Amino acid sequence: MESASTPSFRCPNCKKAVSRDSENFPFCCDRCRIIDLGRWATGDYRIAGDPALIPDEPEGYG
Template sequence: MTTPTTYPCPTCKRPATWTDNPNKPFCSERCKLIDLGSWAAEEYKIAAADTPFSDEIDDQKT
């Protein structure tokens, strides 16, 4: 029997299995909820040059 492939959990860095893991890529429900809370608290940000439709808003002001 082969050893299941593991990857580091994005939250706690402990090994997490990929197969038969309902919380993948996290090692547990707890780590999944910690990550969700970080997104909800806006601790993660996706960089963008402009906000969507910002050029349309500027055109309407003049």
């Protein structure tokens, strides 16, 4: 049983309990870590705000 002072962490993808000492922390396994990376790569996750202006962007792009 965990003590009251030991925080419990959950994998952001599957919600399994994760130890802070885990190699894949904060994920429970390599699979969940790769799933999260894929979500960033496909644009599922975004940082709120206006899009950044790219100075050398060609006309009509975007």
